[in-house]
Amino acid sequence: MSRVGRNIHVSVDRLRQLAHRDARPRKIKADAGTCPKCDSHFSADEMQRNLRVCTACGHHFPVSARERLEQLGAPGGYEEMWPDLRAADPLQFTDLKPYTERIAEAEKATGMSEAIVCADLEVRHAPAVAAVMDFAFMGGSMGAVVGEKFARACDRAAQRGVPLIVVAASGGARMQEGTLALMQMAKTVIALDSLAAAQVPVIVVLAHPTTGGVWASFASLGDVTYAEPGALIAFSGPRVIEETTREVLPADFGRAERQLENGQVDAVVDRRLLAERIGRVLHILRRPDDDGPTSTQAPALQWAQGGAQWMGDAVQALPRKVMDRIRPGSPDGEDAG
Numbered sequence: 001m002s003r004v005g006r007n008i009h010v011s012v013d014r015l016r017q018l019a020h021r022d023a024r025p026r027k028i029k030a031d032a033g034t035c036p037k038c039d040s041h042f043s044a045d046e047m048q049r050n051l052r053v054c055t056a057c058g059h060h061f062p063v064s065a066r067e068r069l070e071q072l073g074a075p076g077g078y079e080e081m082w083p084d085l086r087a088a089d090p091l092q093f094t095d096l097k098p099y100t101e102r103i104a105e106a107e108k109a110t111g112m113s114e115a116i117v118c119a120d121l122e123v124r125h126a127p128a129v130a131a132v133m134d135f136a137f138m139g140g141s142m143g144a145v146v147g148e149k150f151a152r153a154c155d156r157a158a159q160r161g162v163p164l165i166v167v168a169a170s171g172g173a174r175m176q177e178g179t180l181a182l183m184q185m186a187k188t189v190i191a192l193d194s195l196a197a198a199q200v201p202v203i204v205v206l207a208h209p210t211t212g213g214v215w216a217s218f219a220s221l222g223d224v225t226y227a228e229p230g231a232l233i234a235f236s237g238p239r240v241i242e243e244t245t246r247e248v249l250p251a252d253f254g255r256a257e258r259q260l261e262n263g264q265v266d267a268v269v270d271r272r273l274l275a276e277r278i279g280r281v282l283h284i285l286r287r288p289d290d291d292g293p294t295s296t297q298a299p300a301l302q303w304a305q306g307g308a309q310w311m312g313d314a315v316q317a318l319p320r321k322v323m324d325r326i327r328p329g330s331p332d333g334e335d336a337g
């Protein structure tokens, strides 16, 4: 109780200063958890829990390739392949700094060896092979290693007979590898072509941004193509086009929503719904031999993939009312089960 009578020496100026400071809105210094659209701030935990989507305005933050795999599968529920493939520097390229130095910096900053991570994983219990790009590694640019890993992922999907999931996030071909980088466009397209021959479906997710040589090759060739809200999907970014053509482009130029209107993507899907959506598609696309003739998944596709026998069995199992309608000349449907 002796504290009650104690003098506290605080100057009036200091008190005024404090009052003034409290009246001002407290501005948190912008960092990786600050939404660039609405200034909402999230802790690292919140960001992870919200799959790096702003809960206030829906802005989609960038996601690293490994975190993306965890979001699609389960935490730790994927097996990374070919993590040791590293870029060579055949042109001994130097711009403002040597290419080798840029790679070393990117490796240090991201903990990755390249701009793509490939893995076997299960999305909602459906097996798949995934090739996920990471924009943080040299702008997600495609050099020889990205092309090689992508092609290997295609081979693996064909070999396993499971769909390939591609998540694109890239500024395009890697200029430090010159023509060798451009050649990866042809290489990845040929790899996808062999998947088509093997009747293995490809699901592509276009994250922000998907541009240049990646959009002009494998990213635009999915059987099912999803885009994340607000993602820029274009060959050239709006700034480059405006500078070249000296024309002002619409504000939504190349954005996912506009590309949906243009028919370039099948759906714009919020990241928080993405795993569910992909999982559903994977289950629909399952092959007849995955779970035998009792499967009720995707009759049309089962048929297309050579499941004619299975289709016959499935038709037999249809309810009597449906059988009545599809069997010509048997109004009573006597045989129908």
Ligand SMILES: [Zn+2]
Residues within 6 Å of the ligand: 035, 036, 037, 038, 039, 040, 054, 055, 056, 057, 058, 059
């Ligand atoms: Zn926001």
